[in-house]
Amino acid sequence: MLLDDPTFLTRAQALCDAGRLLSARGACPATSSNFSARLSADSLAITISGRDKGALTPADIMVVDLAGAPRSEGKPSAETLLHSRLYARKPALGAVLHTHSIWPTLFSQLTPEGDVVLEGWELLKAFEGVITHEARLTVPVFDNTQDISALADRVDAWLAAHPKEPCFGYLIRGHGIYVWGDTMAACLRHLEAFEYLFHIELERRRFERVKP
Numbered sequence: 001m002l003l004d005d006p007t008f009l010t011r012a013q014a015l016c017d018a019g020r021l022l023s024a025r026g027a028c029p030a031t032s033s034n035f036s037a038r039l040s041a042d043s044l045a046i047t048i049s050g051r052d053k054g055a056l057t058p059a060d061i062m063v064v065d066l067a068g069a070p071r072s073e074g075k076p077s078a079e080t081l082l083h084s085r086l087y088a089r090k091p092a093l094g095a096v097l098h099t100h101s102i103w104p105t106l107f108s109q110l111t112p113e114g115d116v117v118l119e120g121w122e123l124l125k126a127f128e129g130v131i132t133h134e135a136r137l138t139v140p141v142f143d144n145t146q147d148i149s150a151l152a153d154r155v156d157a158w159l160a161a162h163p164k165e166p167c168f169g170y171l172i173r174g175h176g177i178y179v180w181g182d183t184m185a186a187c188l189r190h191l192e193a194f195e196y197l198f199h200i201e202l203e204r205r206r207f208e209r210v211k212p
């Protein structure tokens with residue numbers, strides 16, 4: 001039984017806790033968003049499609065392999081491939097959070113597809129391995145699509161083309177943000193930093209009267 005497996009339960013509980021925290025912040029409105037955590041070299045725990053992310057229990061979490069195929073009961077999120085391909089690309093990856101957080105989502109709608117560079121902010125040090133505000137953090141922006149497989153290919157191609165560049169997440173235009181980390185704690189910290197940084201970037205551009 002899946003719910004008797006202690007590794008699964010630990011990871012599933014971490015996803016439930018993240019859901020409560022992020023829902024309270026307004027990041028996952030109307031059952032949107034999805035979360036995952038690595039279980040093994042070739043499997044992950046991920047939220048089942050359509051559940052209220054503020055009221056998750058371990059019964060709302062299922063297991064899929066790195067090709068996104070179910071390994072337990074349940075209908076995986078439509079965006080499962082966007083999670084599983086990241087774990088396949090990054091062996092050290094421990095957690096992925098996808099939310100519809102307001103500031104990254106608003107920013108994504110006001111910027112064309114391409115790369116956004118965040119620089120000059122002290123909070124960049126919230127990202128794993130970044131030790132100075134002088135760092136430059138690239139965030140790729142992709143047009144939204146309902147063809148998840150094609151989008152997963154584009155994200156994977158971007159990561160393959162930028163192997164040395166620090167990258168902790170990307171935006172989907174008018175949709176939301178994907179963020180990752182080697183642990184759930186790091187992933188949550190990265191997401192909170194992105195929410196702050198895109199908010200402050202929007203305000204900076206507003207004050208400078210520069211259209212993002």
Ligand SMILES: [Zn+2]
Nearest residue numbers: 032033175176
């Ligand atoms: Zn979404």
